[in-house]
Amino acid sequence: MTTERLPGKRSPLLTLAMLAFLVYFLLPLFWLVVASTKTTGELFSSFGLWFADDFSLPGNIRDVFAAENGVYGRWLLNTVVYAVVSAGGAALLAALGGYGFAKFRFRGNNALFGVVLGSIMVPSTALAIPTYLVFSKIGLVNTPWAIILPSLVNPFGLYLMRVYAEDAVPDGLIEAARIDGAGEFRIFWQVAMRLLAPGFVTVLLFTLVATWNNYFLPLIMLNNPSLYPVTVGLANWAAQASMGGGGSGGNVLPLVVTGSLLSIVPLVIAFLMLQRYWQSGLGAGGVKQ
Amino acid sequence: MRTPRLRLTRVLAAGVAAGLVLAGCGGGSDDGSGDTPSSVSQADIDKAMQTPTELTFWSWVPNIDKEIALFQKKYPAIKVKLVNAGQGEPQYTKLRTALKAGSGAPDVVQIEFQYIPTFTITGDLLDLRPYGAEALKDQFVDWTWGQVTGADGQVWAIPQDTGPMGMLYRQDIFDKYGIKPPATWDEFAAAARTLHTADPNVYLTNLAGNQNGAWMGLLWQAGARPFKTDGDQITVSVNDEASKKLAGYWGGLAKEGVIATDADFTDQWFQGLNRGKYATWLTAAWGPVFLSSSAKDTSGKWRAAPLPQWTAGANEAGNWGGSTSAVVKATKNPIAAAKFAEFLNTDPESTMMFATEQFLFPATKSLLSNPAFTDQKPAFYGGQQVNQVFAGISDTVATDFQWPPFLDQTVNDWDETVGKSLADRTDTVAALDQWQERITTYAKNQGFTVK
């Protein structure tokens, strides 16, 4: 599935048009890089899409990590922990469940799957408030679990894994393993998981993005800045930049800009490195329906 | 097919049952008034202050850990854990959800004056009278004490800083166009026209359509008293004569196009201040220091004066902002929490530090008459004794202004009616009626009897 198609006749016109679009998609990121090299004054006085005279990026990065006793580093770490644990857990649950729904006939299989699928349409922001109330009763508010537990449910991930498992794991293979006397869970771990890997990585990555980008849930769940993920922290700094912070906040804007840049680097790298997996994994979800 | 669905229903039922239990726990806060509290003895206080205790304190004031350190030095048994849960509204949102949830709320919290009734109506603040708060009354500027006192004399919070409103203006721009600092609003309007005609890129001032705080301060000065709460009865009159006078005045200037109505505390607005788009800023006593750090390029060009008056020779002012330390009723350590709130805002070293380190505008009479504070001559204002100007204004703030018990709602409604009319330069007087209508509807929905 990953073999490139034979190149047809190349079209300069089409390539040029696509490059123009590429500029549109990369321009804001270019702006972010340029802006990260500027001081507050230069952010407003110099032309936005080109570098100013001074190159303040190293200083800005140092400031980002030094501000408020290094809280930014803490935010990044929190985000990584929340995202990795949630994504790993969600992908595992989806793989188990998807495989179960795809390869086993049991009563209620379709009905249960239908309920899960239908839940994709539940507005997630609508759930956040009741979830908050439920969590506060069992003492989970203002803990990492308040972010991780709700992120473990990924109905679309389950759907994707079910579709993927149907195709990627041949029934004959499972049957052969059974005849060899392997238990169902051994079959899953040793035979099916290997075949499910692209789907698994896809769900992993997309949950990773969803948790990494999560804003609303941590916004209401967490009170303690040392538990914030980087999104809420940055939004807080952005608000502070405009409040001015009673005289001490005059230089928050470069922190917001540079902090934003630093926050997207890890995800972009993850996507670039794992592209082979997620591209084929996503394909499965779109082919079948 | 039957079994799993049944099972699912059972789970759903369990969820609902859990909900019932939760709802049962959540409700039932008493309104905090009624019973007159008995005083706590000095022996109890001494004992509490020597018992190892941890207090959680929510505040957004930068570097407030310095004042906390003073407290902990005096009371080593008590440890204060500081949390910055956001400034203003975001913090109140968090506070409210934590209070509703019944866990995660702090012991002591930073609350602006105007939000006190919003949290006392739900019975969430502790009356500080039993802990000797009434004795502090004389230390504070009269109107600030009025703001923290409840209908039955409860003391809901200890004032920390204040924001009596004045006018900061650009001396250089005034000189260039031959404008004298206006003493009345009529002169102000005339100056607005003169200035904008002379230079279409400059406005005499900016009245932000998203800044209810400034509007309320101006209402306060204009003599309006739009809210009065008495138990479950509330009077709402945001479209009375005084309000209409104000709305007609500002709406008229906005419609004429001689003042700016940009949203404030935005990048665009900061640029406006830096680049001389606005020749004055109608602001509060915390404004001068704020401006000097956010419009550095304009150092030396600004001066301070009282607000223009509605009647020549009058001397009225309103307040915008400033805050207090309040104790949350659910605290497990009421004595330590109350004494902490008291210490922060009355200890001479602590209050002086607020004024000189964080540049909060003081709420205590002693500091406002302390030459070390009033005689400062910041270069940003060309050496003018700005603190002296605002200390004088503080004395002229009326003491009887009241806030509604659901302030975030009225602010929100203001933004979308009156504020929007300013920004869009449409009929501001008509917008007052919409505002009145929306507040009234909300109050009725919340079970108030609206008069």
Added chain:
Amino acid sequence: MSTVTAAVPRRRRVASRRAAAGYLFVAPFLVVFVAMLVVPLAYAGYLSLFREQLIGGTTFAGLDNYTRALTDDRLLGGVARVGAFFAIQVPIMLGLALFFALALDSGALWLSRVLRLGIFVPYAVPSVVAALMWGYLYGPDFGPIAQLFDKVGWDAPNLLGADLMLGSLANVVTWEFTGYNMIILYAALRAVPTELYEAAAVDGAGAWRIAWSIKIPALRPALMLTLIFSVIGSFQLFNEPQLLQRLAPNVIDSAYTPNLYAYSLAFTSQDVNYAAAVSFLLGIVIVAVSYTVQLAANRRRS
């Protein structure tokens, strides 16, 4: 089937053991699903039947919150606004995504890998960061867009003004998600057997013809998927307007989108019960629109 000789009862026993294994596989997901989705949802549903007042406390309200919502102009206005947003933004975004996917798949591009990844990269940018960036780019006096207009000597449009705000928001969302949709479509295209094209090419069909009559029909399920996600995304719009609100407080009001309204009701108006009802109704609207979209698509096919 190699087990022709197996006795019937034994096979049944095996089947039931397998069913038990099936339950075990799906159980972990379902447990978390119930705890994190069903319980809060049920709780929200329960809450929506009550009224909590500052004066008078909590009382049972029946369906009052729902009837109130159905006549609430602010809510209906918000639904209409996201409906308009959906009608304008989604066709543009999916049209672009489809065009990009077809172009990448045609083999007629130089640098196709760079293009594919470059267009996809915005998806990895958190919406908080995307909104902060675009908010700055839109800035009326100092933003780069205004600066460019200024250089050319034209009046810059106020991208944060009331007239253009919805378009500005649509642009942010398009920027964020076109690449994501493109990848779904592209991956689906790669799965179409090449023989189909080759046969058509032999018959003399041009690239556009092949795209139109072979590739697009083959993409139907993938397009449907992207469309459903877009319905959900549009009607749930929250992060972007919430973050741009700070820049244009008089343009984006608290009922600008239904989700923003629900948030404001819960946290500003302290009306959690009504907020729950609004969220519920919003969920129903989303289900209804998704269903209609699918029906319409299926009808056109038959």
